[in-house]
Amino acid sequence: MDDPAVPASGIGDTLVDWYDTAARDLPWRRPGVDPWAVLVSEVMLQQTPVARVEPVWHAWVARWPTPADLAAASPAEVIRAWGKLGYPRRALRLRETAVALVERHGGAVPADVAALEALPGIGTYTARAVACFGHGRPQPVVDTNVRRVVARLVHGRAEAGTARAADLADVAALAPADRDRAVRFSVAAMELGALVCVARTPRCAVCPVRDRCAWRLAGSPAADGPPRRVQRFAGTDRQVRGRLLDVLRGAEGPVPASALDDAWGEAVQRGRCLDSLLADGLVEQTADGRFALPA
DNA sequence: CAACCGTGGCG
DNA sequence: TCGCCAAGGTT
Numbered sequence: 001m002d003d004p005a006v007p008a009s010g011i012g013d014t015l016v017d018w019y020d021t022a023a024r025d026l027p028w029r030r031p032g033v034d035p036w037a038v039l040v041s042e043v044m045l046q047q048t049p050v051a052r053v054e055p056v057w058h059a060w061v062a063r064w065p066t067p068a069d070l071a072a073a074s075p076a077e078v079i080r081a082w083g084k085l086g087y088p089r090r091a092l093r094l095r096e097t098a099v100a101l102v103e104r105h106g107g108a109v110p111a112d113v114a115a116l117e118a119l120p121g122i123g124t125y126t127a128r129a130v131a132c133f134g135h136g137r138p139q140p141v142v143d144t145n146v147r148r149v150v151a152r153l154v155h156g157r158a159e160a161g162t163a164r165a166a167d168l169a170d171v172a173a174l175a176p177a178d179r180d181r182a183v184r185f186s187v188a189a190m191e192l193g194a195l196v197c198v199a200r201t202p203r204c205a206v207c208p209v210r211d212r213c214a215w216r217l218a219g220s221p222a223a224d225g226p227p228r229r230v231q232r233f234a235g236t237d238r239q240v241r242g243r244l245l246d247v248l249r250g251a252e253g254p255v256p257a258s259a260l261d262d263a264w265g266e267a268v269q270r271g272r273c274l275d276s277l278l279a280d281g282l283v284e285q286t287a288d289g290r291f292a293l294p295a
Numbered sequence: 296c297a298a299c300c301g302t303g304g305c306g
Numbered sequence: 307t308c309g310c311c312a313a314g315g316t317t
Binding site for chain 2: 309310316317
């Protein structure tokens with residue numbers, strides 16, 4: 001009856017069992033962490049490594065334990081508390097989300113994916129992550145880790161292509177039927193990509209599904225498409241904006257324009273970046289012409 | 296859809 | 307040393 005060639009359980013169940021033994025003990029995964037704290041963690045984790053998020057997340061959930069608390073904070077406070085996590089517009093949008101939660105959802109975090117996606121800074125990934133990890137709703141959750149896992153495991157390709165709507169269906173097809181296990185599967189797939197099925201040197205020797213991996217069964221072929229281009233940073237507006245904002249974060253109050261000259265020597269680019277920070281609401285100009293974080 | 300939006304650690 | 311990469315979202 002038992003065919004030894006057929007695995008005892010599905011890939012999804014195997015990943016859940018692996019997760020139970022191999023998962024990291026991350027603070028936002030502990031029992032009792034509410035959906036708001038999960039939402040904060042998910043926004044911070046957008047393009048930012050776990051190690052840098054942890055201390056900032058602890059500070060935020062202690063200081064602003066509910067959406068109403070954050071909604072009452074000033075942009076300046078929020079930008080300062082964001083520190084050097086990067087992409088500081090996320091901090092602004094998180095505050096705007098807190099305001100929207102107070103105004104539209106009675107200060108609570110909705111469990112409905114469409115309602116979550118309507119919030120500023122909350123997209124396809126984060127909405128499902130909050131519904132799933134924050135509220136325990138079974139949802140396919142697709143981040144860069146999961147797309148890489150699916151590309152290899154299911155499609156036999158070395159790398160994931162550009163994100164597509166079909167990614168959600170690919171992941172949903174792997175999920176266990178059981179509701180509770182489906183929720184854990186969503187974290188498990190991400191964890192596999194973060195710890196084992198990593199981008200550069202995958203640790204196939206310790207992979208729980210190595211015997212069912214299409215990429216490995218195909219002989220681990222190299223990526224075929226054109227090499228994906230990495231964004232430059234040195235000398236870009238992103239770097240300049242970061243330097244300018246760093247000056248203002250470190251200042252007690254408003255600073256004169258001359259205080260920003262040291263941040264970046266080239267005046268044209270410096271001016272353009274200052275303008276864009278003003279347009280983004282990350283900086284404001286005082287009546288006397290100085291610059292500061294928005295009060 | 297490709298470009299843009301920060302920052303820092305690691306191989 | 308320096309390019310690669312990290313729980314994306316918006317335009």
